[in-house]
Amino acid sequence: MKKGYMKAAVFKDIEHIVIEERPIPECPSEGVLVKVNACGICGGDIRNYYNGLKDGIKDQIMGHEIAGEVVEVDPGVRRFKAGDRVALAPDVSCGECYYCKRGQVNLCENHRMLGTHFPGGFAGYIAVPKIVMERGFIEHIPEGMSYDHAAFGEPSSGVLACQEYNQVSYGDTVIVIGDGPVGCLHMEVAKARGARKVIMLARGRMKQAQKFGFEYIFSNKDPKEATNKVKELVGPGADIVICAVPNTAAQQQALELVRKRGRIIIYGGVPKSNPMTTLDSNKIHYDEIMILGAFSYPCTGLYHALQAIHNKDIHAEMYVNGKVSLDNIVNGMEMVTSGQAIKVVVDPWM
Ligand SMILES: [Zn+2]
Numbered sequence: 001m002k003k004g005y006m007k008a009a010v011f012k013d014i015e016h017i018v019i020e021e022r023p024i025p026e027c028p029s030e031g032v033l034v035k036v037n038a039c040g041i042c043g044g045d046i047r048n049y050y051n052g053l054k055d056g057i058k059d060q061i062m063g064h065e066i067a068g069e070v071v072e073v074d075p076g077v078r079r080f081k082a083g084d085r086v087a088l089a090p091d092v093s094c095g096e097c098y099y100c101k102r103g104q105v106n107l108c109e110n111h112r113m114l115g116t117h118f119p120g121g122f123a124g125y126i127a128v129p130k131i132v133m134e135r136g137f138i139e140h141i142p143e144g145m146s147y148d149h150a151a152f153g154e155p156s157s158g159v160l161a162c163q164e165y166n167q168v169s170y171g172d173t174v175i176v177i178g179d180g181p182v183g184c185l186h187m188e189v190a191k192a193r194g195a196r197k198v199i200m201l202a203r204g205r206m207k208q209a210q211k212f213g214f215e216y217i218f219s220n221k222d223p224k225e226a227t228n229k230v231k232e233l234v235g236p237g238a239d240i241v242i243c244a245v246p247n248t249a250a251q252q253q254a255l256e257l258v259r260k261r262g263r264i265i266i267y268g269g270v271p272k273s274n275p276m277t278t279l280d281s282n283k284i285h286y287d288e289i290m291i292l293g294a295f296s297y298p299c300t301g302l303y304h305a306l307q308a309i310h311n312k313d314i315h316a317e318m319y320v321n322g323k324v325s326l327d328n329i330v331n332g333m334e335m336v337t338s339g340q341a342i343k344v345v346v347d348p349w350m
């Protein structure tokens with residue numbers, strides 16, 4: 001590597017990532033320069049790799065589950081100093097729109113992201129500009145936490161916020177449809193919030209999920225059979241059913257599993273080509289079912305997630321079980337897709 005240059009995984013176009021040598025960015029005015037030590041591969045990164053970045057953006061460094069060390073600080077920055085260990089999350093809100101003015105930054109009309117609108121963390125360094133310092137997410141990593149585990153703060157943030165917003169509470173029966181990292185996170189967070197019975201409906205990644213020691217995991221290979229088995233366990237139905245898989249069949253199944261006046265939470269998108277769903281509206285009406293969406297997190301999201309990992313409510317070490325170099329980033333994505341690993345972290349210095 002030439003002096004002053006770094007390696008970066010650059011999204012050129014659909015299914016086309018190129019490893020380039022790029023100049024190390026300068027420390028932005030009123031910003032910081034962070035040496036990236038870990039950047040998680042998100043389900044969203046994989047979706048973007050196959051479908052393209054938002055707004056048709058190309059020639060961009062992807063990656064948004066970032067942890068690293070501050071190496072340079074603009075004199076205008078007081079919160080951080082060189083040597084600080086920090087975690088970053090992608091969302092950057094505008095501060096001006098209807099939602100931002102009400103503190104609902106996750107719903108910002110002009111929402112931008114690291115790894116899409118700003119260069120992301122699949123690189124040796126990331127410049128954190130003023131707008132991200134002010135309207136994005138950068139937090140100190142708690143003492144003793146590894147960079148790999150800190151990078152898991154971002155995916156944890158959304159799950160914590162979803163259950164806070166939808167008030168998963170003491171004594172609840174919660175069903176999670178989905179066995180990926182997000183499904184496992186929902187299981188852990190529901191338990192931490194005091195849910196009495198937490199049940200997972202799993203498919204291809206059941207073996208991985210079983211390692212968490214959850215009490216109730218059912219195979220969802222045959223959804224009809226699974227629905228019947230779970231119904232026996234939950235009596236009148238679950239208080240809350242969380243759909244954590246990218247398909248609409250889960251939403252229909254959720255409606256069969258939820259109790260009267262129960263809540264169905266749609267967490268995670270389905271393919272953009274066909275987002276439409278069919279639900280029995282009579283059941284929704286007569287049983288007073290609430291169907292809710294949840295996306296991203298408030299400004300406290302990343303801080304709370306790092307605390308939850310630190311307190312072992314979320315066991316980051318159970319998720320992060322793969323590591324690749326920048327050169328092997330596409331391999332890393334395949335490791336996630338195939339179920340070989342739950343969460344793969346890229347180490348740009350490997
Ligand atoms: Zn992510």
Ligand SMILES: [Zn+2]
Nearest residue numbers: 094097100108
């Ligand atoms: Zn806004």
